[in-house]
Structure formats: C-alpha cells, structure tokens
Amino acid sequence: MPAVADTAVLTPDLKDQFLNPHISEHPQEGITPITNKPVIQVIREKLDSMNEDRWESDEENSFFVADLGEVQRQHLTWKALLPRIEPFYAVKCNPDPMIVKMLAALGTGFDCASKAEIEQVLSLGVEPSRIIYANPCKQRSFIRYSQKHNVKKMTFDNAEELYKIKENFPDAELLLRILTDDSQSVCQLGLKFGAPLHTTKRLLRLAGELGLNVIGVSFHVGSGCYDANAFGDAVHRARRVFDEGAEVGFNMSLLDVGGGFPGADVKTGNTFERVASILGPAVDALFPPHIRVIAEPGRFYVNTALSLSTHVIARRTVTREEITPGTEQVPEFMYYVNDGMYGSFNCIMFDHVNPVPFVLQKDRVFIEDAAWHEEPVYKCSIWGPTCDSIDCLAKETTLPQLDVGDWILWQNMGAYTVCAASQFNGFNKSEIHYTNTFV
Numbered sequence: 490m491p492a493v494a495d496t497a498v499l500t501p502d503l504k505d506q507f508l509n510p511h512i513s514e515h516p517q518e519g520i521t522p523i524t525n526k527p528v529i530q531v532i533r534e535k536l537d538s539m540n541e542d543r544w545e546s547d548e549e550n551s552f553f554v555a556d557l558g559e560v561q562r563q564h565l566t567w568k569a570l571l572p573r574i575e576p577f578y579a580v581k582c583n584p585d586p587m588i589v590k591m592l593a594a595l596g597t598g599f600d601c602a603s604k605a606e607i608e609q610v611l612s613l614g615v616e617p618s619r620i621i622y623a624n625p626c627k628q629r630s631f632i633r634y635s636q637k638h639n640v641k642k643m644t645f646d647n648a649e650e651l652y653k654i655k656e657n658f659p660d661a662e663l664l665l666r667i668l669t670d671d672s673q674s675v676c677q678l679g680l681k682f683g684a685p686l687h688t689t690k691r692l693l694r695l696a697g698e699l700g701l702n703v704i705g706v707s708f709h710v711g712s713g714c715y716d717a718n719a720f721g722d723a724v725h726r727a728r729r730v731f732d733e734g735a736e737v738g739f740n741m742s743l744l745d746v747g748g749g750f751p752g753a754d755v756k757t758g759n760t761f762e763r764v765a766s767i768l769g770p771a772v773d774a775l776f777p778p779h780i781r782v783i784a785e786p787g788r789f790y791v792n793t794a795l796s797l798s799t800h801v802i803a804r805r806t807v808t809r810e811e812i813t814p815g816t817e818q819v820p821e822f823m824y825y826v827n828d829g830m831y832g833s834f835n836c837i838m839f840d841h842v843n844p845v846p847f848v849l850q851k852d853r854v855f856i857e858d859a860a861w862h863e864e865p866v867y868k869c870s871i872w873g874p875t876c877d878s879i880d881c882l883a884k885e886t887t888l889p890q891l892d893v894g895d896w897i898l899w900q901n902m903g904a905y906t907v908c909a910a911s912q913f914n915g916f917n918k919s920e921i922h923y924t925n926t927f928v
C-alpha cells in the first residue's frame with residue numbers, strides 16, 4: 490500500500506494514481522483512466538463521442554461519472570468539523586474499488602460487514618488495525634478469517650455471539666453495539682441490531698465470565714438520520730454503558746459513533762455541520778481525551794460523488810379518457826430509461842430515496858447550450874428497463890417533452906446504488922467513468 494496521506498491532500502506519488510489525465514487520453518491496460526475535467530464535461534464528451542451507427546455495441550448504455558475529488562472534499566470537511574473522530578468508511582455504502590482505494594490513500598479506516606469486504610480492504614495493503622468488523626451477527630468462518638488476518642475489532646450485541654466469538658476468536662477486541670433511538674432515521678437499523686440498555690450489563694458480565702476483551706461501545710443512530718439530537722442522546726447512552734463496563738471490570742478505551750451522517754447534498758435542516766456541532770461537543774463533554782473515538786460514515790463520503798446518465802429508450806404517450814369532452818387533451822408521457830429499480834435505482838426501494846431527474850440532452854442539444862428550458866413541460870412518469878411494473882423511478886413529475894435518444898441525468902447517486910444493483914432481465918450494471926476535480 491502506498492503511504493497514507495491522513496489529510497485530504499494526496500502526496501505527489503498518490504496524486505498520480507488518482508489524477509492521470511494523460512492516461513485517460515491514451516488508456517493503458519490495467520490502469521483505470523481518471524481525468525480531471527468537471528463531471529458535466531466528462532458526460533458531454535461521452536455523449537458527443539456516441540455514434541448512432543455503432544449503437545449495436547451498447548454504446549448508449551447508461552453510465553456513471555464518479556468524482557473522486559468529491560470524496561477528498563468530504564474528507565476535508567470531516568477533518569475540519571470532527572477532528573477528534575476518526576472515520577472508518579462503511580464499505581457497504583459503495584465498495585467501488587477506486588473509491589475504497591482513494592479513502593485508503595487518504596488514511597481513513599474501514600467498517601467491513603463481511604469477509605469479502607475485509608478481503609477487499611486488506612488487498613489494498615491497509616493495516617488490519619484500520620478495520621472494524623462491524624456486523625454484530627457474523628458467520629463463524631468469517632470470524633476465523635478475521636482471526637487469521639488479525640482483524641481484531643468487531644461488534645456484538647447478544648449472548649450467542651459472545652459464545653461464538655469465544656470459540657472462534659477469543660482474543661478479539663469487542664465493542665458492544667447498543668440500541669439507540671433511531672425513530673428519526675429513514676433506515677431504522679435498531680429493528681435488527683443493538684442491545685437494549687436493560688441487557689447491556691448482563692452482556693458485559695457474560696463477556697467477563699468468558700474471559701473476553703470488551704474494549705468499547707458502538708452505536709448507529711440509523712441511516713439517513715434527520716435529527717442531529719439522536720447523536721447526542723446516543724453518546725449519553727454510550728457513556729452509561731462505559732460506566733457499566735467499568736463496574737464489571739472492563740477498562741474501555743474505544744467509542745464508535747457509527748454512521749448516519751448526511752451527505753453534501755443535504756444543505757438545510759440536518760446538515761453535517763449541524764450533526765458535528767452536536768456530536769463533537771457531546772463526545773468531548775462525556776469522554777476524556779484518552780478515549781479513542783471512531784465513526785462509520787458511508788453516505789457522507791460518497792452520495793454526491795456519483796452522477797448517473799440514463800438514455801430514454803422508449804416513450805409511450807398516454808391520453809386520459811376522463812378528460813372532459815370539448816377540452817384540449819394534454820398528453821402525458823411514460824419514459825423508459827436503461828437503468829432501473831433492479832439496477833442502480835434499487836436505492837428507491839432499499840434506501841427510500843426519491844431521485845430527481847434532470848434533462849441532460851434533448852434532440853442532441855446538451856443541457857449547457859439548451860434553449861429548451863423555456864419549452865412547455867408535461868406530466869410524465871419514468872420507468873426502468875425491466876418487464877416488472879415495480880420498476881418505476883418517478884411516479885409523477887414534469888419535464889419538457891422528450892423522445893427516444895434523449896438523456897436524463899440523476900445526481901447524488903453515490904450511496905447504496907451500485908452496491909446492490911442486479912442484472913435482472915439481463916441488463917448490465919451501469920459502468921463508471923472517473924474524474925478528480927479536487928485541485
């Protein structure tokens with residue numbers, strides 16, 4: 490692994506790996522080309538390079554542009570606003586190899602949920618001490634894999650897991666994942682994980698009896714958390730469990746404040762700035778400086794880093810029968826694009842988001858030159874390419890009239906998108922092109 494930057498600015502040798510415009514002009518085998526052009530320019534050049542005569546080669550497939558510079562900028566923000574808390578990126582959120590490599594170079598740690606994620610991170614040369622296996626219910630062979638590779642930090646929230654860890658990795662460094670109030674989060678993880686506070690002392694006692702090593706407490710306020718106070722409340726709960734640990738004989742030294750941090754797309758309400766202004770002081774007030782504090786941000790790092798361009802592959806014009814006779818019939822449209830709910834837009838189902846469509850190119854006129862902003866808009870719905878009617882990306886929106894061959898852009902598509910995309914109905918996953926706009 491190359492040297493770790495531990496700053497948002499990469500050292501010159503690392504920079505070369507993440508910014509290689511010369512290579513992107515002349516692709517070399519085995520090296521992922523990365524330009525330094527603005528995202529919109531990368532998209533435009535890709536669209537301009539398309540030739541309708543060659544479309545049998547799938548040229549008009551939907552595609553992502555990932556801006557690795559956005560990941561760097563987010564890291565800078567994290568360091569500035571939560572300097573005491575070490576980010577361990579939640580790989581599950583977007584395990585794209587270039588993103589994970591960038592974060593490894595920046596010096597973050599990693600939250601892994603499975604053997605494969607641990608393998609991915611270790612293969613980059615990341616020290617095992619920079620990994621937390623943050624899944625409270627683990628497969629036995631995966632625990633043994635962690636032991637073999639010296640990935641010691643792992644979470645638990647129940648007695649059975651303690652017995653399993655005792656058998657498979659008795660020297661593990663354990664964090665007790667506690668239940669917090671996640672009622673103010675879009676994805677409430679407490680339904681599945683987290684020890685209620687009335688069980689924590691019992692679990693700590695059991696861990697002591699088994700001779701296990703509990704080094705700290707972790708929590709997750711839920712993904713897509715929209716109330717920063719949830720973090721403050723959770724820190725208080727963690728303090729209580731630290732004190733219980735001391736009573737039982739554990740000298741805990743690590744607090745893990747989990748994920749749930751908003752991305753840079755959240756500009757009002759529960760912004761990252763607001764979360765940091767509550768979490769940082771709460772941690773400082775309740776945990777002395779010798780306690781190490783880590784977090785498991787996912788969405789925060791990547792949501793704004795990926796934009797997805799989709800091609801309108803079909804259109805159906807709908808005329809409403811119920812329109813009053815004698816009045817002018819206004820058409821409504823159903824557009825079909827070539828990525829959908831079973832692909833990158835699985836986030837609609839699993840992450841409860843409502844992606845927003847923008848017209849990117851219409852009648853071969855790109856957004857930046859477009860005069861069609863003044864055109865009338867029509868009600869429409871947007872659908873993915875599969876034969877399933879659940880595959881709906883926007884039930885009702887308004888757009889200028891589009892036609893087959895036009896392009897629609899979806900921004901903020903970096904979190905919980907590519908990672909869970911399938912190839913249902915034989916559709917390819919959207920490929921990713923890279924740029925790095927951090928200068």
Ligand SMILES: Cc1ncc(COP(=O)(O)O)c(C=O)c1O
Nearest residue numbers: 579712748749750785786787788
């Ligand atoms: C254990 C754990 N840590 C971290 C995360 C990342 O959460 P987020 O993307 O909201 O920061 C998740 C998401 O599900 C998780 O389950």
